[in-house]
Ligand SMILES: *[C@@H]1O[C@H](CO)[C@@H](O)[C@H](O)[C@H]1NC(C)=O
Ligand SMILES: *[C@@H]1O[C@H](CO)[C@@H](O)[C@H](O)[C@H]1NC(C)=O
C-alpha cells in the first residue's frame with residue numbers, strides 16, 4: 581500500500597490533484613459532514629431559537645479553522661500564503677532581462693545527464709549532438725573537476741555543468757536530480773559517457789517508449805561490439821522493443837513465464853531512461869552513501885508504475901555500442917574505476933562495489949522487515965524463481 585502511494589504520486593493522470601484529494605479534501609469532507617451533523621443536532625433540540633444562532637457561528641468558526649488546519653501545505657511552507665509557494669523547479673536557464681523565449685510548452689522537455697571526464701570529451705560531444713536542443717536539456721557531471729576545457733564545444737553554454745572531483749554518476753544524481761527539481765521533464769536519460777551512439781536517434785527513441793508505455797527503458801547493446809553483462813540488454817535485430825530474454829542465466833532458465841530479473845523487468849545502469857514518475861520513485865531508492873549504485877538495477881521493477889514485465893523494456897531499433905572503458909562515470913561490472921589510476925584504483929573500486937551491493941541488499945531486507953504497511957508485489961514471483 582505504501583509503495584503504491586509513493587510511486588503513484590506523479591502518474592500521468594493529474595497526479596497532484598489525486599494526492600490533494602486523498603490527503604486534504606477527504607478529511608475536509610468528513611469534517612464538513614461532521615459539522616453539518618452537529619449543526620442539525622442543534623436544530624432539533626428544544627433550545628432551537630437560542631442556540632441556533634450561537635451554534636451555527638461556532639460551527640462555522642470551528643470548521644473554518646479546522647479546514648485550514650487540514651489544508652495541505654508543503655513541509656516548511658506553512659508560514660506562507662499558499663499562492664506564493666513554489667514547490668518545484670527545473671534546470672532551464674533564464675535570460676536576465678527581456679521576454680522568456682518560449683520554445684516548448686512545459687512537460688515536453690527531457691533531460692540528458694551524463695557523468696563525464698575530459699578524456700571522453702570527443703565521445704561525449706558525439707552523444708550530446710544526438711539529443712536535439714528543442715527536446716533536451718543537457719547536464720554534465722564533471723568527475724575530474726575539469727570544466728573549462730569543454731568551452732570550445734558548440735553546445736557548451738547551454739549545458740549545465742556540475743563539478744565534484746572523484747564522484748560517481750549516482751552520487752551526482754542523488755544530489756542534483758531531486759525529483760522536485762526535474763519534475764518538469766518527461767524523461768530523464770542518466771547515461772555513462774562511453775556509449776557509442778551511431779545507431780541511436782533520440783526522437784525516435786522517445787516516440788517508441790511513449791508508444792510502448794515504457795516507464796523505464798534503455799537502448800539495446802550491439803552484442804558484437806559491446807561488453808554485455810546481462811543477456812537481456814543484447815539487441816534483437818528483428819524487433820523494435822523486447823521485454824525479456826529466453827537465455828539460460830546461471831541456474832535460471834528464462835522463458836515466457838519468468839517474472840523478474842535477470843530474465844525480465846530490469847535494465848542495466850549504464851544507460852537507463854526514466855519516466856518522470858519512475859524517476860521520482862527511483863531517486864528515493866538511491867542511497868546517499870552507496871555511490872556506486874550496485875543492486876539498484878534489479879530493484880527498478882518496484883518503480884515501474886505497474887507490472888515490471890510490461891513497463892520496463894529494451895529498445896532494439898535504437899541501439900548503442902558500449903565500449904566498456906573503465907571510467908568513473910560508469911557503473912557496470914568490470915568497468916567501474918577511478919578516472920586516473922589504471923590498475924590499483926580499479927580493483928579497489930570493484931571491491932567496494934561488491935561491499936556496497938551487500939549493504940544495499942541487507943538494507944532492503946531490513947526495510948521490508950521493519951515496514952508492516954508495505955507488501956511486496958513481486959513476492960510470489962521471487963519465491964517461485966528461487
Ligand atoms: C530474424 O528474422 C530472420 C528472418 O526473418 C530469421 O532468420 C532469424 O532467425 C531471426 N532472428 C532472431 C534473433 O529471431
Ligand atoms: C509457462 O506456463 C504455462 C502455463 O502454466 C505452461 O503451460 C508452460 O509450459 C510454461 N512454459 C515454460 C517454458 O515453462
Ligand SMILES: *[C@@H]1O[C@H](CO)[C@@H](O)[C@H](O)[C@H]1NC(C)=O
Pocket residue numbers: 745746918919920921925
Ligand atoms: C581522485 O582520485 C585519484 C585517484 O583515482 C587521486 O589521485 C586524486 O587525489 C583524487 N582526488 C581527490 C580530490 O580526491
